[in-house]
Amino acid sequence: MAKPGEVERKWYIIDATDISLGRLSTVVASILRGKNKPTFTPHVDTGDNVIVINASKVALTGRKASDKLYSHHTGYLGGLKQKTAGQMLNDTPDKLVETSVKGMLPSGTLAHKQLLHLHVYADANHAHQAQNPEVLDINNLI
Secondary structure (H helix, E strand, O other): OOHHHOOOEEEEEEEEEOOEEHHHHHHHHHHHOOOOOOOOOOOOOOOOEEEOOOOOHHOOOOHHHHHOEEEEEEOOOOOOOOOEEHHHHHHHHHHHHHHHHOOOOOOOOHHHHHHHHHEEEOOOOOOHHHHEEEEOOOOOOO
């Protein structure tokens, strides 16, 4: 059983170019939870930090670009806002990946803490060079 103070976190960098959104999200969610470690404990945040670059080049298969809807409500009357996955990919591709990964984490406060270790960037530039991230080729993991 892992204890919260004994967890060693690594930094991984994943290039999302031409990778299906769902397959990318499952790999990222399992790394954020720490399921790739032998010390995985469900009630402790044992996950690693993940940097996703080139989120604007992620692949949407089938008709998801036009049919899949993301919606939220502003709280006002008639305040339902909806966007298709294609619109989100054009406008805010980082939010598209974050929303997809968030849906694959269990609900609760632990998932919120794990989601804070996710860093998504629309292009290849990121601000985490000092952490010496390890490049992870997820084509081998899928």
